[in-house]
Amino acid sequence: GAGVSQSPSNKVTEKGKDVELRCDPISGHTALYWYRQSLGQGLEFLIYFQGNSAPDKSGLPSDRFSAERTGGSVSTLTIQRTQQEDSAVYLCASSATSGGASDTQYFGPGTRLTVL
Amino acid sequence: RKEVEQDPGPFNVPEGATVAFNCTYSNSASQSFFWYRQDCRKEPKLLMSVYSSGNEDGRFTAQLNRASQYISLLIRDSKLSDSATYLCVVSGAGGTSYGKLTFGQGTILTVHP
Numbered sequence: 001g002a003g004v005s006q007s008p009s010n011k012v013t014e015k016g017k018d019v020e021l022r023c024d025p026i027s028g029h030t031a032l033y034w035y036r037q038s039l040g041q042g043l044e045f046l047i048y049f050q051g052n053s054a055p056d057k058s059g060l061p062s063d064r065f066s067a068e069r070t071g072g073s074v075s076t077l078t079i080q081r082t083q084q085e086d087s088a089v090y091l092c093a094s095s096a097t098s099g100g101a102s103d104t105q106y107f108g109p110g111t112r113l114t115v116l
Numbered sequence: 117r118k119e120v121e122q123d124p125g126p127f128n129v130p131e132g133a134t135v136a137f138n139c140t141y142s143n144s145a146s147q148s149f150f151w152y153r154q155d156c157r158k159e160p161k162l163l164m165s166v167y168s169s170g171n172e173d174g175r176f177t178a179q180l181n182r183a184s185q186y187i188s189l190l191i192r193d194s195k196l197s198d199s200a201t202y203l204c205v206v207s208g209a210g211g212t213s214y215g216k217l218t219f220g221q222g223t224i225l226t227v228h229p
Contacts, residue, residue, distance in 0.1 A: 031215055043160070043203070043219035056216060091159060095215060102148045102208070103215050107159035 002026065004108035006092050012114045013082055021077045021111045025094030032075050033095075033105060034067060035059075038088035046090075049075060082115045089113070119143055122204050122220035129227055133194045137223045139187040139204030146218075147208025149180050151189050154201045154222065163189075163202070194227045201225070 005024040013019050025032050034046040045059040049069045060066070064083075069075040079086055089110040095103040122139045129135050141149075149166040164171065166178040166187055177190040187204055204220035 033216070035217070042221045043217075045216050045218065048216055059216075093217075102165070104162055105215070105217060107161070109159050 004092055004094055004106055006090075006108040006111050008111055009109065010112045010114075012116065014116050015084060016081055018078065018080045019082055019113065021079075021090050021113070023075045023077070023092030023094075023108060025073065025075070025092070026096075026106055027073075029094035029096050029106075030072065031095045031097065031103065031105075032069060033093045034075070034077050035091045035093065036088040037091060037110070041088075043091070046077070079113075082113075084115050087113055087115045117142060118221070119218045120204055120206055120220035122223050124221055124223060126224040126226060129194055129225070131194055131196060131227055131229055133227075134190065134192050135194060135225065136191075137189045137202055137204070137225075139189075139220055141185050141187070141204075141206045141218075143206070143218075144182075144185060145208075146185075146206040148206065149187050150205040150207075150217075151176075151178060151187075152203040152205050152219075154203055156200075160203055160219075191225075194225075196227050196229065199225055199227045 007022045032049040037043045047067050048056040051072045052069050064080045067077045089112050091110045092108045093105040095105045120141045151163040152160040153163045154160040166180045168180050170179045175192045179188045201222040203222045
């Protein structure tokens with residue numbers, strides 16, 4: 001079946017612009033996570049959704065970052081007034097159950113964001 | 117101090133070699149442990165979960181020592197296709213998202229002919 005999909009695959013933007021990144025999880029998966037991977041920082045957790053709710057936003061680096069999920073499916077990560085340090089690969093993952101510690105997370109291919 | 121620490125390598129080994137990766141984690145409340153594999157410019161994929169009793173999947177053996185907060189991965193009879201970055205991952209340290217994954221920096225493995 002279809003895996004996690006993300007769009008766009010690449011995004012180049014100018015400093016100060018807003019960007020939206022989209023994640024389509026595996027159908028029926030209730031838990032959805034956003035991570036980002038940047039040089040020197042490795043993979044970092046950003047936000048977790050259970051259904052449409054986000055009980056854990058602790059990884060969002062600043063108030064320029066926000067995310068929403070609608071219909072328990074698609075999620076959008078929005079970065080306002082982008083900065084060069086936002087350049088990274090943004091990865092989305094989903095899992096089938098309730099966001100438990102042992103759940104297998106399936107990752108999408110990521111969106112490579114470059115802020116000029 | 118990072119929550120999950122790994123030797124970044126790189127490890128360069130010939131085909132057929134045995135190679136071991138180590139990892140330590142700082143949060144004793146962590147509940148679940150994994151090794152993920154990430155190929156260049158690709159997303160991470162689960163290689164195997166790690167259990168206290170140790171577990172094996174073909175040429176791969178993973179071990180967990182909760183007392184020492186130490187995780188290992190052993191790869192026997194290395195293949196060229198094993199070349200990748202290996203990520204040590206923990207989860208379940210509590211809070212509002214037990215499923216949140218915390219990643220090590222990754223260990224780069226290159227297997228050469």
